[in-house]
Amino acid sequence: MAVVQGEDAGGAVQALSQAGFPVTRLASTGGFLQQGNATLLIGVDDDRVDGVISVLRDNCRERNRYLTPVPPMVQPGEFFMPYPVEVQVGGATVWVLPVESFERL
């Protein structure tokens, strides 16, 4: 399972499919930035996991994003200047999970 940025999702899905890895793309949203990203489900045998990670590494870039903090409640006479906070996102956040069973019904 991998979370990738929306901009990288199309290319990553295409590259995975072309390399023979089955993939499902789900629309998702990051909890911190509250921006759309994509979650990819890729079911493969253990000996193909490194191949999947390699394709993701080649197709997912690290980018800088800016988060503008929500202004707090200010008292009369107080002033709050919201400075954007910079965070680095990606390339991909990857989990390798054991699968107990797999069936096509």
Ligand code: 2BA
């Ligand atoms: P977001 O939650 O929107 O996080 C976007 C980026 O913001 C993260 O990039 C990280 O650089 C930063 N960030 C996240 N939480 C933070 C915090 N509490 N304080 C400061 N900075 C923070 P990535 O680490 O590359 O993560 C990209 C996306 O992957 C995340 O989007 C989230 O959707 C997913 N993700 C990452 N780690 C996860 C985890 N342990 N469990 C579930 N989803 C995760």
